[in-house]
Amino acid sequence: MNAARDLHPEQLRSLLHFYADAGVEWLLEEEAVDRIAAFEAMRAARVAAAPPEASPAQQPARPAPARQEPARPAAPAPMPNVAIPDGQAVAEAEFAAGSARSLEELRTAMEAFNGCNLKTSARCLVFAEGKAKPSVMVIGAMPSADDDRDGLPFSGRQGAMLDRMLAGIGLGRAELLLTNVVPWRPPGNRPPSQREADICRPFIERQIALAEPNHLLILGNFAARFLFRSNETIHQLRGEWRNIEVSGRTIPAFATLHPQDLASAPISKRLAWQDLLTFRAGLKG
Known part of the structure; x- marks a missing residue:
């Protein structure tokens, strides 16, 4: 394996871009560091530098204790966060989502919702x-680090790649509604758990119902399996029109690869382009 110091600047820049697109947020040292040994050495140095304790004969006389005030009752400790059982959290999410009569009300309800640990x-x-009322609604899996920072779906490099993908078939953000299945970024960009997804389901389904799109474009493995309620992979689900039932309404849906998939495997861009052409043809039909 080549060390970073052995790479040409252009090679190093390309490698760092690849790591960023792949979601890497921390870099490791080239050689292992024994943190335990370093801690023990630091503790030994502190003990050696500490002044010796004075003997009882050398210690100054202590003044007489002052009259003590009556003890005041301690302030009550703050209540710890109590985990909401999953079934109750799902029920609360369904109630909060179902009470919303517009996308703005749904946003307010989701901001006040505390039943998801994410x-x-x-x-x-x-x-x-x-x-708000788009012909096409684009749905990804979960926010990226850029999304979480900006508070907007499909920000940063993934968003720029999605913009280029959509522009290739004549679509732009202004005429679409973009969102994610899960509205809060999981730590470290890990996949949401099944329980987390179940809690978030009422919100995304209510979002679809309120937006009333004519077509759905679903991006990536997690979102496709979630919305199609399938155990198949994105490579089995992509490239075909399927119907989704939301609030008694049937909506044509089409799945393809997520921009993150294309960043980590550029060879898949050919498949995504074929999918987008098929999707565009379906919009005209």
Whole structure:
């Protein structure tokens, strides 16, 4: 394996771009560091530098204790966060989502909802962006680090790649509604758990129902399996029109690869382009 110092600047720049597109946020040292040994050495140095304790004969006389005030009752400790059982959290999510009569009301309800643990680690809620009543609604899996920072879906490099993908078939953000299945970024971009996905399902389904899109474009493995309720992979689900039932309404849906898939495997761009052409033809039909 080549060390970073052995790479040409252009090679190093390309490697760092690849790591960023792949979601890498931390770099490791080239050689292992024994943190335990370093801690022990630091503790030994502190003990050696500490002044010796004075003997009882050398210690100054202590003044007489002052009259003590009556002890005041201690302030009550703050209540710890109590985990909401999954079944109750799903029920609360269904009630909150069902009570919303517009996308703005749904956003407010999701901002006030505390039943999903992902909210505690995310910077902010990443809600839908774009046209309120679109012909096409684009749905990804979950916010990226850029989305979590900006508070908008499909920000940063993944968003720029998606813009180029859509522009290739004549679509732009202004005429679409973009969102994610899960509105809070999981720690470290890990996939959401099944319980987390179940809690978030009422919100994305209510979002689809309120937006009333004519077509859905679903991006990536997690979102496709979630919305199609399937155990197949994105490579089995992509490239074909399927119907989704949401609030008693049947909506044609089409799945393809996520921009992150294309960043990590550029050879897949050919498949995504074929999918987008098929999707565009379906919009005209």
